[in-house]
Amino acid sequence: MADKAKVGTMWLGGCSGCHLSIADFHESLLDVLELAQFEFSPVLCDTKYDEVPELDVLIVEGGIRNEENRELAEMLREKAGLVIAYGTCAAYGGIPGLGNLHTVEELTTEGYINSCSTVNPEGIIPNEDVPTLESRVRPLGEAIQVDLLIPGCPPKSDVVAEAILTLLNGGTIELPTTNLCEV
Numbered sequence: 786m787a788d789k790a791k792v793g794t795m796w797l798g799g800c801s802g803c804h805l806s807i808a809d810f811h812e813s814l815l816d817v818l819e820l821a822q823f824e825f826s827p828v829l830c831d832t833k834y835d836e837v838p839e840l841d842v843l844i845v846e847g848g849i850r851n852e853e854n855r856e857l858a859e860m861l862r863e864k865a866g867l868v869i870a871y872g873t874c875a876a877y878g879g880i881p882g883l884g885n886l887h888t889v890e891e892l893t894t895e896g897y898i899n900s901c902s903t904v905n906p907e908g909i910i911p912n913e914d915v916p917t918l919e920s921r922v923r924p925l926g927e928a929i930q931v932d933l934l935i936p937g938c939p940p941k942s943d944v945v946a947e948a949i950l951t952l953l954n955g956g957t958i959e960l961p962t963t964n965l966c967e968v
């Protein structure tokens with residue numbers, strides 16, 4: 786049997802919802818696992834970032850919102866033969882991109898002080914152990930080379946499963962031109 790493709794997934798500036806579409810592969814997951822070995826994923830194991838192995842395919846959810854997102858994207862790009870910008874946030878910025886309508890100062894003030902769900906009587910904005918926000922949200926392709934976009938919020942599980950299987954079988958992926966979103 787041919788070696789299985791080494792696959793990893795990562796989430797950056799997103800909500801993790803795109804990973805649920807992978808969890809919803811159902812029986813298609815068995816077909817994927819015939820061809821692929823998941824070596825790294827924040828939902829499957831606790832691999833340390835500096836222990837990520839070389840990967841054939843990296844599936845990335847979320848765009849670049851902060852410095853940590855960018856550093857992880859750059860580090861993982863070095864590890865991966867092919868990178869998929871997975872979901873609308875990774876492909877185009879998505880819902881976090883709405884933050885681009887405001888300055889970083891406005892966003893942090895709203896989040897840490899003014900929000901109705903915030904209790905912060907001293908008005909302290911944390912600046913230690915919190916990744917620094919970049920000036921705006923960027924799609925993954927503005928930070929690293931991306932080989933394939935699979936948009937959708939989240940992408941439909943059956944579309945993703947078919948795309949991944951086509952890729953692993955060496956075929957050419959043709960995404961539907963209609964709605965790619967799960968709901």
Ligand code: SF4
Pocket residue numbers: 798799800801802803846847872873874875879880881937938939940
């Ligand atoms: Fe969440 Fe939608 Fe962004 Fe995926 S594309 S991370 S589901 S907001």
